[in-house]
Amino acid sequence: MTTKRIVIFTGGNLSIELLQEIREDDMIIAADRGALFLIEHGIQPHIAVGDFDSITEEERIIVSNNSIRFIACDPVHKDLTDTEMAFETALDYEPSHILMLGATGTRMDHTLANVHIMVRAMQHHISCAIQDKHNYMTLTTSKAVVEHRDYKYVSLLPLTHEVTGITLDGFMYPLDQATIRMGQSLGVSNQLLGSSGTVTIDSGLLLIIQSKD
Known part of the structure; x- marks a missing residue:
């Protein structure tokens, strides 16, 4: 299956302005708190993925019930960050472009890891960008x-x-x-x-x- 563009919403800095980046034909993959953010603003993710340890059990149920597909994992035994899990899921759909929103924030380790994910996208011949309210990054x-x-x-x-x-x-x-x-x-x-x-x-x-x- 080939998808034109996939937008990944993950749990860093998210703002309402970023919702304007969604196009009608985008596939939306949401990681952890990024899924809750979308649902709270009336947008149903095609796939929600992660350990969901940054939201409550009640919020987790809301995400599960309002996502087309819900993929949860054990937070203790997983090897990937939630964002990388979303990225690996996106690769299965062979997109031409991946846009990552919420991939920057107060955790510099996560931000730099997500920049490195863009390198992996290039290795798969997929263009990739990270966007937040103040920055737009490409390679x-x-x-x-x-x-x-x-x-x-x-x-x-x-x-x-x-x-x-x-x-x-x-x-x-x-x-x-x-x-x-x-x-x-x-x-x-x-x-x-x-x-x-x-x-x-x-x-x-x-x-x-x-x-x-």
């Missing part, structure tokens, strides 16, 4: 078109030791065949000149973060 190993999306800043951070051949078109601060190594801030806080810009690289793995205060 590239070759070329990416960056749309404005109402975010003021665009920052480029290497996820490999170095990223080479970085060339920017349509940005306030252009780069031409530049190299950025881990620990360098050369790519931080750029801005688009118009509605979109292009980032191309020769080698490495580049994290593109669009952000606003």
